[in-house]
Amino acid sequence: MPLNRSSQSTERAESTIYAPQYLATTLGMFVLVFLVAFESMAVTTVMPLVSEPLDGERYFALAFAAPIASGMLGMVAAGEVTDRWGPKHPLFIAVAVFCVGLLICGSAENMQTLIAGRILQGIGGGAITVAIYVLIARAYPGHLHSKIFALFATAWVIPAMIGPWMAGLIAVHLGWRWVFSGVAVLVVLAFCGVVPALKSLRSTRNPDLGPISMKRLVLAGLTGVAVICMNLLGNAQGRWSLLGLVLALAVALAAVRPLLPKGTFSLARGLPSTIMTRIFVAGAFFGVEVYLPYLLREDYHLGPDRAGLILTASALCWSVGSWLQGKLGEKVESSTCITVGAIAGCIAISTALATAVFHPPVLVLVCGWAVGGFGMGMIFPRQNVNMLALSAKDEQGFNSSAMTVADSLGNAGVTAVGGVIFAMAATGMGFISVFSFSLLLVLVLIAISPRTKAVARPAA
Structure with missing residues (x-):
């Protein structure tokens, strides 16, 4: 009988990401993800203050776009290395590169130097995310994956709500x-909590x-450059901008194909369809969200503070959805x-x-977008859980x-x-055109989401 009680106690302890053997790693990774997210949000607030003393107004857009391209390089490089040697050394290097980029930005005397720091930030930040995913796969049992990814969702939601204000x-x-x-100092302190878990992993x-x-x-790198070009051309007008x-x-889709699992664009069942759902959900949801403050200002004459409440409501419901899917765990399939x-x-x-179209009371939009936030909280962590469940050990980094x-x-x-659809739409039809496009994407997402179910591949 005492043995049974001891076994039950051990089982209960291992059913939480805050068990003694996981606590330092959990908190360390949470703070790392939080700081990466905070930095991405904070830059939006401080960049106008940065560009003026550094005389860098003409480089303003590039300061935001550069980390996108370098982030792609960091993601792929981390995936290549972690599959071959594990996440230990890649995460050390990624954190170092990220911190060096932060310090270069913090000490920059001109905009060119700051952009160089932003490039290193992108490489380090992208690599940190991938290495942490692999660390989760190696350090936590499968039944805890939904819970740890739920916590990470909170690490992104909190900076979205308070990051710009804190940065200001x-x-x-x-x-x-x-x-x-x-932030560089805080990143180093947070990483110290992850070091013990990394030391326990083999890196042969x-x-x-x-x-x-x-x-x-x-x-x-080519995909990143193409994405930068898309961003710079997105809000431009005219035939040549569209071309x-x-x-x-076209360049981005051609270049990215070998970076995704085979069968992704043909919607093969299991892992390929799981990856494709991320493309659709990120595009559809965020493709609408960026226009909501604009819509509320133009059609409802709300100031930025009140218009921002809709995004806050969505972020809070995102946390609720993430918590719920983590609570459900393996009781509900990904x-x-x-x-x-x-x-x-x-x-x-x-x-x-x-x-x-109909301009109902603004509360209708607030409630509807809160439902969307809840849905994103359900879907984002489970896409990651499903990806790891369907990945062989030597493919965790690549996937x-x-x-x-x-x-x-x-x-x-x-x-x-x-942005191009909005710019080219007839007068008064910009929001309707963009939202219709995103609605089409999310309908495709609903159609392909059942194809994410597949038998998990055994670990190598």
């Missing part, structure tokens, strides 16, 4: 340089894999959570479209990088296409 306070009272340099070379593919690294966007999109999230996204985008690349491509690509 730091910039006003301490100076904008501390938004970069101060996987003999079944050949050398790192330089072709994939080149294609990752340039189509060309950049494919079911993905489908539920897609349906919730459809409700949200339909509400946004109806708001643009993790594929998921993050798909996220960036969907978000940036659809936002760019939406």
Whole structure:
């Protein structure tokens, strides 16, 4: 009888990501993800303050776009290395590169130096995400994956709500340089919590894999450059801008194909369809969200503070959805959570479209977009859980990088296409046209989400 009680106690302890053997790693990874997210949000607030003393107004757009391209390179490089040697050394290097980039930005005396730091930030930040995914696969049992990814969702939601405000306070009272340099110090402290888990992992070379593919690294860089071009052309008008966007999109799709699992674009069951759902959900949801404050200002004459409340409501419901899917764990299949999230996204985008057409009370849009936030909380963590469940051990790095690349491509690509649609739409039809386009994407997402279900591949 005492043995049974002891076994039950051990089982209960191992059913939480806060068990003693996981606590330091869990908290360390949470703070790392939080700081990477905070930095991406904070830059939006402080960049106007940065560009003025550095005389860099003409480089303003590039300062935002550069980390997108370098992030793709960091994601793919981390995937290549982690499959061959494990996440230990890649995560050390990624954190070091990220911190060096922050310190360069914090000490920059001109805009060119700051952009160089932003490029290193992108490489390090992209690699950190991929290495952490692999660390989760190696350090936590499968039944805890939904819970740890739910926690990571919170690590992104909190900066979305308070990041710009905190960055503004730091910039006003301490100076904008501390938004970069101060975060570098915190990153090092957070990483100390992850070090013990990394030390326990073996980093021997996987003999079944050949050398790192330089072709994939080149294609990752090319994809990033194409995404930058799409972003720069997204809000431009005219026939040549449209042709340039189509060309950049074609280059991005051609270059990204070898960076994704085989069968992704043909919607093969299991892992390929899981990766494809990330492209659609990131594109459809964020492709609408960027226009909501604009819609509320133009059609409802709301100030930025009140218009921002709709995004806050969505972020809070995102946390609720993430918590719920983590609580459900293995009781509900990942494919079911993905489908539920897609349906919730459809409700949200339909509400946004109806708001643009019929102009109901603004509370209708707030409630509808909150439903969408809940759906994203259900779908995003479970896409990651499903990806790891369907990955062989020597493919965890590649598939993790594929998921993050798909996220960036969907978000940036659809936002760019939406910008052209908005610019070319007839007067008064911009919001309706963009939201209709995103609604079409989310309907496709609902159709393909059941294809994410497949028998998990055994670990090598």
